[in-house]
Amino acid sequence: MKEDDSLVYFATKNKGKYAEAKQVASEHGIQLAHLNWDKYEIQDDNISRIASLAAEVASRESEKNSVVAEDAGFFVNALHGFPGPYSSYVYEKLGVHGILKLMQDVTQRHAYFSSAIAYSSRGRASVCFEGIVRGSLCHAPRGSRGFGFDPIFIPTKGDGRTFAEMNIEEKNQLSHRAVAFGKFCTWFTAHHGEK
Amino acid sequence: MKEDDSLVYFATKNKGKYAEAKQVASEHGIQLAHLNWDKYEIQDDNISRIASLAAEVASRESEKNSVVAEDAGFFVNALHGFPGPYSSYVYEKLGVHGILKLMQDVTQRHAYFSSAIAYSSRGRASVCFEGIVRGSLCHAPRGSRGFGFDPIFIPTKGDGRTFAEMNIEEKNQLSHRAVAFGKFCTWFTAHHGEK
Numbered sequence: 193m194k195e196d197d198s199l200v201y202f203a204t205k206n207k208g209k210y211a212e213a214k215q216v217a218s219e220h221g222i223q224l225a226h227l228n229w230d231k232y233e234i235q236d237d238n239i240s241r242i243a244s245l246a247a248e249v250a251s252r253e254s255e256k257n258s259v260v261a262e263d264a265g266f267f268v269n270a271l272h273g274f275p276g277p278y279s280s281y282v283y284e285k286l287g288v289h290g291i292l293k294l295m296q297d298v299t300q301r302h303a304y305f306s307s308a309i310a311y312s313s314r315g316r317a318s319v320c321f322e323g324i325v326r327g328s329l330c331h332a333p334r335g336s337r338g339f340g341f342d343p344i345f346i347p348t349k350g351d352g353r354t355f356a357e358m359n360i361e362e363k364n365q366l367s368h369r370a371v372a373f374g375k376f377c378t379w380f381t382a383h384h385g386e387k
Numbered sequence: 388m389k390e391d392d393s394l395v396y397f398a399t400k401n402k403g404k405y406a407e408a409k410q411v412a413s414e415h416g417i418q419l420a421h422l423n424w425d426k427y428e429i430q431d432d433n434i435s436r437i438a439s440l441a442a443e444v445a446s447r448e449s450e451k452n453s454v455v456a457e458d459a460g461f462f463v464n465a466l467h468g469f470p471g472p473y474s475s476y477v478y479e480k481l482g483v484h485g486i487l488k489l490m491q492d493v494t495q496r497h498a499y500f501s502s503a504i505a506y507s508s509r510g511r512a513s514v515c516f517e518g519i520v521r522g523s524l525c526h527a528p529r530g531s532r533g534f535g536f537d538p539i540f541i542p543t544k545g546d547g548r549t550f551a552e553m554n555i556e557e558k559n560q561l562s563h564r565a566v567a568f569g570k571f572c573t574w575f576t577a578h579h580g581e582k
Contacts, residue, residue: 233429234428234429234430235428235429235430235437242430271480271485272479272480273480274477274485275480276476276480278430278473278476278477281432281471281473282473284467285466285468285469285470285471286466286489290489293488294481294485294488296488
């Protein structure tokens with residue numbers, strides 16, 4: 193593998209996402225670089241379509257061989273999937289307390305995070321990988337790690353702590369982004385490995 | 388004016404918006420046709436940028452001479468402008484009751500609607516016109532006309548009724564969309580009038 197071939201750029205403004213992805217990539221022997229990029233985002237209910245177009249635009253405009261972009265969402269079942277693809281906007285405007293207020297007196301508290309990682313090379317059509325983590329909403333925020341809605345989300349397969357009470361390694365054992373990024377890494381290694 | 392020159396297509400999926408705009412256009416002697424179009428929307432805090440790009444894509448792809456697209460938002464001051472450009476998504480997911488729940492026990496109830504009408508001809512850069520209507524949120528929905536958040540919005544310059552308690556003519560005396568569309572019509576008539 194040429195050194196340049198193994199270098200993948202992650203187009204994102206979010207350093208927390210980059211830190212999580214970098215850890216997964218390094219486990220697969222993939223070198224992940226940060227492309228500080230104002231993501232081009234369409235309004236769409238489907239995070240895969242959002243991530244795919246973002247990766248194509250970023251890779252075309254940056255002229256990099258290997259670019260990934262991510263879109264993720266936090267989906268609350270009782271709110272018909274809200275805030276979904278608009279999670280970062282909703283987090284900025286309403287915070288975790290807005291979600292908890294909307295969920296006041298609601299007993300069905302299932303929620304999930306979903307992540308779509310799209311890969312594009314110089315603007316060509318993306319290949320997309322998805323990951324999901326199911327869990328439930330707690331009644332008050334707990335923990336100070338992670339970002340976004342992490343303090344109110346308890347993954348089902350965890351030990352009762354919220355995402356914000358875990359360190360990156362613990363969160364990556366469970367997280368939607370790690371699952372999606374792991375799928376991408378497996379695919380990338382198979383397609384761009386030793387020639 | 389050639390008949391074809393006075394024909395403007397409104398690219399929208401929303402029949403309520405089209406009905407409001409058609410009424411304003413006819414007062415200016417402009418013939419407004421409905422272009423049933425799945426609007427191309429970017430994620431952006433700025434409704435003018437969303438409308439502008441939508442008009443350019445719609446006019447380029449439809450190959451029409453005169454296309455307008457609109458983006459509008461409902462901005463609640465105490466919620467830092469939420470739901471803003473994502474009003475239709477939020478309305479679909481949370482409805483008016485979601486907004487009222489978020490505003491429970493909040494005394495500062497100022498809100499406004501804003502509309503941006505963008506005009507583009509065959510994909511060329513848009514010209515954009517904005518309108519705004521200020522008002523306040525009521526505590527329970529009233530009225531069954533209009534659409535979206537109309538039942539919980541009382542315009543300041545009205546008589547205490549919500550937008551949903553008014554007919555189209557009454558709403559158009561006050562509405563953001565009518566203001567923006569009126570500005571467009573004045574400009575369009577000046578630039579595409581008798582030659």
